[in-house]
Amino acid sequence: MNKSIIPKLVNLLLIIVFISPLIYGLYQYDWDLNRFIGFRGAEVNVDLSYRVSRVYTDDSSVIFSLEIRNIGDLPINLLKLEASLNATLDMQVHFTSKTEYTFKDGYNIQPNDSVVVDLKFSITPIAGAKPYFTSIEYRLEVNSVAEIFDNPVSFPSVLEGGGPL
Amino acid sequence: MNSASNTSILARIAYIGHVNIFAFIAGVVTLYLVIQSEEIILLVSNIVEGDYVSIGLGNVDISLFGRSIEVPILDYLVISSKLSYLVASISLIAGSLVKDEELSKGLIGFKLPSMTGLILAVIALIVMYLGGIINPINNEVSVVFTFNIAGQVYSIPISYSLRPTINTYLALFSNLMAILGRLAVKNRANYIEKIREISISMYLPI
Numbered sequence: 239m240n241k242s243i244i245p246k247l248v249n250l251l252l253i254i255v256f257i258s259p260l261i262y263g264l265y266q267y268d269w270d271l272n273r274f275i276g277f278r279g280a281e282v283n284v285d286l287s288y289r290v291s292r293v294y295t296d297d298s299s300v301i302f303s304l305e306i307r308n309i310g311d312l313p314i315n316l317l318k319l320e321a322s323l324n325a326t327l328d329m330q331v332h333f334t335s336k337t338e339y340t341f342k343d344g345y346n347i348q349p350n351d352s353v354v355v356d357l358k359f360s361i362t363p364i365a366g367a368k369p370y371f372t373s374i375e376y377r378l379e380v381n382s383v384a385e386i387f388d389n390p391v392s393f394p395s396v397l398e399g400g401g402p403l
Numbered sequence: 404m405n406s407a408s409n410t411s412i413l414a415r416i417a418y419i420g421h422v423n424i425f426a427f428i429a430g431v432v433t434l435y436l437v438i439q440s441e442e443i444i445l446l447v448s449n450i451v452e453g454d455y456v457s458i459g460l461g462n463v464d465i466s467l468f469g470r471s472i473e474v475p476i477l478d479y480l481v482i483s484s485k486l487s488y489l490v491a492s493i494s495l496i497a498g499s500l501v502k503d504e505e506l507s508k509g510l511i512g513f514k515l516p517s518m519t520g521l522i523l524a525v526i527a528l529i530v531m532y533l534g535g536i537i538n539p540i541n542n543e544v545s546v547v548f549t550f551n552i553a554g555q556v557y558s559i560p561i562s563y564s565l566r567p568t569i570n571t572y573l574a575l576f577s578n579l580m581a582i583l584g585r586l587a588v589k590n591r592a593n594y595i596e597k598i599r600e601i602s603i604s605m606y607l608p609i
Contacts, residue, residue, distance in 0.1 A: 245509025248494045255486035263479030279472040284550045311468055387450045389559045391552055 284310040286347075286393040288380055291354060295371055295403050300325065300335075300359045302378060307352035314391075316345040316353070318383040323359045325376040327403075335359035344385070375400035414594060417587030423499040426511045426584030430495030432577035436460055436570060437488045443570045446544055446563040456563065459570070460485045495581065498588070508592045511584055 292303040319339040440461030448454035457464040498510025
């Protein structure tokens with residue numbers, strides 16, 4: 239046998255052993271390139287859930303105790319909570335109000351952890367003569383300004399509800 | 404010092420008898436890496452504790468945000484690389500031991516591009532796939548992940564540090580040895596060819 243053929247055969251073998259497993263793998267995935275090169279594993283979720291745990295009033299404001307829960311898989315550093323309220327008190331007094339809650343130095347909320355924040359909405363100018371209210375219907379728009387691994391993100395949501403105060 | 408004398412110096416260092424020591428070492432180290440199959444490249448997340456990407460000739464492990472991730476193509480690339488390295492290492496060892504200059508040159512000569520190419524192909528594929536950018540100055544790889552949060556898509560870069568293992572150095576060392584082995588066999592073959600030409604010309608009738 240010609241000696242120069244041996245290196246050529248080895249080279250060919252090298253190419254074959256490199257390409258064959260890839261072709262076989264592609265065949266195993268029914269030639270679906272997207273599946274073949276795609277990630278396989280549980281999806282990583284990033285999300286916050288909001289729940290109004292309590293609504294009450296004091297002399298000049300309506301206070302929403304808002305529970306924020308990290309229902310995702312990554313820690314989230316909460317910086318600020320912006321909220322806008324559209325409410326009706328005692329089915330008569332309509333008002334809108336905005337407020338902000340700033341987490342001093344941020345609040346790092348781990349997956350499955352929660353934090354309760356009191357959002358205070360001023361009602362003094364609207365409330366007028368009536369000293370207190372007994373019920374509320376509301377539409378609360380909240381937006382958490384946060385960071386994930388130092389990258390800014392925001393989590394907007396709308397909560398609607400009502401009931402006795 | 405001219406190139407001819409350089410040639411002979413390299414050839415003299417590289418050869419003990421007819422054995423190309425550099426190529427032989429390259430082959431043995433490569434074979435060791437194949438048999439051992441431990442990680443060659445390790446990327447450790449700078450942000451998420453415990454996250455890593457381990458690339459070896461045995462398998463590829465990806466731990467992302469605390470969970471194990473599989474990428475089918477990487478599993479098959481590992482098999483491809485392992486078999487290629489096996490063939491390359493056997494070829495290097497055989498080429499370094501064989502007495503025939505022409506055959507030795509053929510077996511050793513083309514192995515380096517294949518080996519280097521394989522290493523680069525595996526790294527490039529993984530990095531390109533993950534959409535990462537390598538910063539060679541601080542050994543960092545930045546990988547951008549996209550998340551859908553409340554209907555908005557966010558791109559979050561996460562940096563990984565390249566942690567060389569003993570196998571990283573062994574892989575580099577085997578490549579260096581293969582380069583030297585290749586140069587030596589090439590130069591020695593040229594040197595012998597020259598001597599042959601001189602000998603023939605001496606015996607040619609005038």
